[in-house]
Amino acid sequence: MSASRTSKSGIFDGRLNLEQQRKRAKELLKSARSQQADAQTRIAAHLPGKSIDDLQLADSQLVIARENGFASWPKLKSHIDRITEHQRQIASGHLPILDTPQTLHLRCGSDIRHGLELAGFAGAFMEFSDPFCQGPVPDVPLPDFIETRVRFIASSYRIDFPDALSRLQREYAGLATLGDYDHVVLWFEHDSYDQLILAFLLDFIATLRPQTRLDLICVDRVPGVERFIGLGQLSPELLIWCWDNARAPVSDDMLTFGQAVWPAIRASNPDALRAIIDNGQSPIPCMIAALDRHLRELPDPENGLGLTQKLTLQIIRDHGPITAGKIFGHLMRSYDPLPFLGDLMFWDVLVDMSRAKMPLFTYPEDPSQTPWPDRTLSLSETGNEVLSGTRNFMAFYTGERWVGGIRISGATGP
Incomplete structure (x- = not known):
């Protein structure tokens, strides 16, 4: 098999329950009237200028609808009704x-x-x-x-x-x-x-x-x-x-x-792809942001890290010592602004980051005896220095990686 991605377990699958959403609206209304800061912030974000004293259940329902990506509570309800009917049809075989x-x-x-x-x-x-x-x-x-x-x-x-x-x-x-x-x-x-x-x-x-x-x-x-x-x-x-x-x-x-x-992706420098990104015009709305995220894998001039590498070190700093599998979970769920990696692909990133004269992180366990997702990573002093920008990773990176047609290679000397 290749590194193609399969289902991302543990991530919400989109099934909404109407009664649950009604309960959330009532809880939001109660919390807002009790002067709870988080509830008031949510109300203000979706109903700017709305007085808490005048807040009604219909208002909190509108906030819940907008938090779910709908313009109104009736549109949320209509969506749930349609999805529920599809679910019934699937369950019945009709x-x-x-x-x-x-x-x-x-x-x-x-x-x-x-x-x-x-x-x-x-x-x-x-x-x-x-x-x-x-x-x-x-x-x-x-x-x-x-x-x-x-x-x-x-x-x-x-x-x-x-x-x-x-x-x-x-x-x-x-x-x-x-x-x-x-x-x-x-x-x-x-x-x-x-x-x-x-x-x-x-x-x-x-x-x-x-x-x-x-x-x-x-x-x-x-x-x-x-x-x-x-x-x-x-x-x-x-x-x-x-x-x-x-x-x-x-x-x-x-x-x-x-x-x-496609030719711009394959080019040996980023100029053509940057021109497409900077132009901002695309008949495929999703593509410009994805191309921009792709180029953010190029080394940052300040620290020599691509964005995935940088976020990996940040996760180890914020949560470490931490297993590689948990790092991948944090990356996918919250750190990466546009996550794109499968698990084997992320493991290859970690292996490539280890190709350096000085380690960015260490493994306390014997790697040969531990499956890679269970290996615990700790940030090294060098990793901290690179993350802070006082060292540049490219000065002691000894591997080779590619961002499309752009070859990124490190130092090869002793």
Whole structure:
């Protein structure tokens, strides 16, 4: 297998309960009238100028609705009613007709495959999950490109080379079959893992030009989900919501944009990609922020760290000593402004950070006897100095990593 992401366990799946939301509204009203600061802050954020003395239940319900991403309480209630009906249909086996067997659902991972089946989608499923957000993406003929990617994936994610080669060849070959379907739907979220793959696919499709109906589902938020991380966290009912509310035809402008973005990702310097980001115009609203997050993996001139590296050290400083698995949890849930890594990908980040003349963190246990998520990391003095900006990591980093087509290499001397 590759480093494609599966379901993100422990993250809210979007199922809202109306009675629970009514209870929250009543509790908010009571807390606000009791002069509790947090409740008053929430009221002020959504109802500026509203006097607590005049606050009614309808007002607190409106606050709860807006906190869940809805413009009004009736819209929240309507959403819950629709989701509840979808849930009832799924449970009873009386599923709505959503697609046909001649539909192909294309996703950069396997995380929604089972959810689509449960929701009643009848189409085929295809995974294409080459993680372009890590490793080299050279401008070479496709067979050489695939071999380069396989070598990176096998080495970085500890996968047998033949297994990685077989899978990646199958995924790339599958793309040539898009024209065999009446309808192809691309399911993507807003992070750089997804958006870099989407840019590649749009460039590929623009060249291939399959005579088929093409739709895109690209979401950066879902009503009722306070911190939307990705499609894999959503319940089957919410996948139906995405189908009904977030699906749009793939336009010529999208294909043309992909043809501009993909070469910029592969370039050996960030200038072309920065120009696209600075322009700020995109037919795919999610992509600009993801490209910006991608470039934040470049070394910061002050400390030599990419953003993931910096946040990792901050988490160890704030919560350490701490296991690698818990660091990954904090990174995904709260620290990273646009999280994009799978667990094996994060482990590769930690391994790469260890390629240095002086350690940024230490392992008290014997690493060879402990699974990587259970290894406890402690911030070293050097790590503290790098985090504070008094040392630059690139001065003693000895590894090599890639941000798209940009090679980042460290010192190689003694």
